[in-house]
Amino acid sequence: MRRAWSILTAAALATAGFLAAGPPAAAADADLVRNGGFEAGLTGWSCSAGSGAVVTTPVHGGTSALKATPAGQDNGRCSQAVTVKPDSTYTLTAWVQGAYVYLGATGTGTTDVSTWAQTPGAWKQLTTSFRTGAATTSVTVYTNGWYGQPAHLTDDVSLVGPDPGGSVQLPAAPTGLTAATPTSTSVPLSWQPGAGATGYRVYRGDTLVASVTGTSTTVTGLTPATTYGFQVSATNAAGESPRSAVVTATTGPTDPGGPGDGGGQLPPHALVGYLHSSFANGSGYLRMADVPASWDVINLAFGEPTSVTSGDIRFQLCPVSECPGVETPAEFKAAIKAKQAAGKKVLISIGGQNGQVQLATTAARDTFVSSVSKIIDEYGLNGLDIDFEGHSLSLATGDTDFRAPTTPVIVNLISAVKTLKAKYGAGFVLTMAPETFFVQLGYQYYGSGPWGGQDPRAGAYLPVIHALRDDLTLIHVQDYNSGSIMGLDNQYHSMGGADFHIAMTDMLLTGFPVAGNTSRVFPPLRPEQVAIGLPATTNAGNGHTAPAEVNKALDCLTKKQNCGTYQTHGTWPALRGLMTWSINWDRFGGWEFSRNFDGYFGG
Structure with missing residues (x-):
């Protein structure tokens, strides 16, 4: 919260090849394409932006065929790398159905080739040939449609030519x-x-x-x-x-007392907000007792560290000199109990813009657990909100696989939260408010190393989310104070409109390959675990979204209606709701944000 990130992004377009002809393959040649009839699903094939699927009708041969659907600026390309012999002639064929269906090969070492079907209708066979270069040992064969066109079908793909041989054979199926x-x-x-x-x-x-x-x-x-x-x-x-x-x-039924639903007491659609309890700014101070009933989860902002590396977290009410009208600690605690009696959850939020926390040692981890426990116990809170920003993850630069983190600031944070969960049990509410930089940008960049000038911390929250997904009540990524981010449509989306929130949320609910590596797929979260994070007013952060655009995003994600240029990969009526920075700023804006939420969900 209260932090702006500037993220530079760039995109590149690939060039197309040219048609070349060649002699037919000799009888002794081999077909080198693996799973060319798609009888083993998409095994061996990689499809852009999740565009490919296997269908059982219509097919050209066997029982399966490939159906690929272009969307936005994605042309529905499915490709396969094939090992070949240098200085040899190969013939590439496929049966296709649909208009503007392309078949081609790249990386030939000579002239890359392509051919295409120009009319829809019945199955048509496409054929093209090429000769490999003197040092070429691998080519990529592909099929794709065209932008803005309907789905197309491909079946019985083959690449016939000299067998490169080799001692390594395909492994046996498990x-x-x-x-x-x-x-x-x-x-x-x-x-x-x-x-x-x-x-x-x-x-x-x-x-x-x-x-x-x-x-x-x-x-x-x-x-x-x-x-x-x-x-x-x-x-x-x-x-x-x-x-x-x-x-x-x-899978088993939902545990009615489990953390996935905040102890079974969150409403189907919840409104989450941050209450400025420890500081004042231009939005003004708001007493806990005066928070309207619209708010289902109230995050106390903030518990902050005594030093960056100590792990020692403290929380105190805003001083009277800074916040005239602040309640006494006894009044504050009584108001919390009243909210909880009304079914609300009150959490301590750790971090924020100024609260940098680095749990680089086990001693810091243990201090974090004990000090956070003390705050929860003193105020009788329901759980914890992790709002680590900026340099809190500045040491998270050594991991290259989110499923097996090794850097101490990540490993110790995961361990600390699991310890707190074990201490307080099934009703412990755990929420997270990472920035898009630390989550969705992992689709493009993740881990240590040179990423074209990008900060290697991009996506650094992913191992934390993944390790705690079974303990996580809610994640509400901050869809603000962000640069443009690429969605699963491989297009960049900017803050302030429905498409940005649709694209960012769709990534969480669909899952995505991390840094473009299809062997490292971040699994989808459950819709009841996800809320959309927005600033309450134009004063609260960059990327304020007008209520009408918020409602469009909710329509698209929960009903598949009012979708703009971004097409979701599913429909999620159980999407939990919205989060905002902040309750104080919403009051400053005449309660526009919460009134719109109540109006949309009938609260």
């Missing part, structure tokens, strides 16, 4: 896939190894959800009381095996 006892949001899986495998990919339906080297994993982020189908494939340097047989598992 066997014996079993599911252990599920929780309400996770399923443990294990399987027997596939001969020749060096790694494994786990699929939920056609969605890749994990890449591991061992023969077990736990799939998390699932919806309670829901049946899922899982498969696993084996990988090595030669590629990916067919998938195993499907195993199904049904």
Whole structure:
């Protein structure tokens, strides 16, 4: 909160190839495309912006075909890297259905090629040929549609030419896939190894959800009381095996006392706000007793550290000299109890713009736990809001996989929160308010190393969210004080309009490959865990969104209505609600934000 980030972003466009002709393949040549008939789903293929899916009708051959749907500035391209011999001639063919369907190859080392179907209707065969360069050992074959066109179909793709051979063969498919006892949001899986495998990919339906080297994993982020189908494939340097047989598992029911719903007492659609309890600014001081009933979760801003690295967190009411009319501690505690009696949750929020916290040591971690516990106990609070910003994660630069963090500031924060959760039990409410820089920007940049000048902390909240997803009540990313961010449509979206909130929220509810790496897919969060964070007024932060645009975003996400240029990957009527910075600023603005929320959800 109260911090502005300037994020520089850039995008590049790829160039198209040219058609070339060549002689037909010899009879002894091999077909080098893996899973060209899509009988093994999308195994071996990578589709841009999640545009590809396998269908069972219509098909050209076998029982499956590829259906890819262009959206926005994405042309629905699906591609595969194929090992080839240098200085050799290859013929690429595919059967397609739809107008403006392209077939081509890049990285040939000579002249890249493409051809296309110009009319819709029945299946048509596309054919093109090329010769590899003297040092070319791999080419990429692809099929795509065109911008603004309907979905297109592709089937029976082949690349016929000299077999490059090699000693590494595709691994055998894993066997014996079993599911252990599920929780309400996770399923443990294990399987027997596939001969020749060096790694494994786990699929939920056609969605890749994990890449591991061992023969077990736990799939998390699932919806309670829901049946899922899982498969696993084996990988090595030669590629990916067919998938195993499907195993199904049904998650358990929602624990009515569990943290996923704040102890079972949050309303279906909740309004979250921050109350300036420890400081004053231009919005003016507001007593706890005077917070309107619209607010379901009230975050006390802020608990702040005695030093950046100590882990020692303190909270005190704003002094009278700064906040005339401030209540006494006894009055404040009594007002909290009254709110809780009315079904509201009151949390201590740690951090904010000025509250930099770095838990770089286990001693700092333990001090954090004890000092936060003291605040919760003294004021009788329901839980904790993590609002780490800026330099709180400045040391989080060594992780390259959000699923296995190693940097101390991340590992110790996760451990501290889990300790607090274990201490207070199922009713403990845990919320987070990261900035888009630390979450959605992970779609483009993540981990340490040179990212074209980007701050290597981009996406640094992802391991925290992932590790705590089963304990997390709400996440409300700050959709403000941000630069433009790329959505799953590979387009940049700017603050202040419905599309920005739709795109940012869709990423959380759909999941996304981290830094473009499809082996590191951040799994989706449950819709009841997600609220949209906005500034209450133009004074409260950059990116204020007019009520009409807020309602458009809610319409699109919960009803698939009033969507703009961004098309969501689902519809989520259980989306929890809205968060705002802040309750004080909303009062300053005549309660416009909360009145609009109440009007939309009938509160």
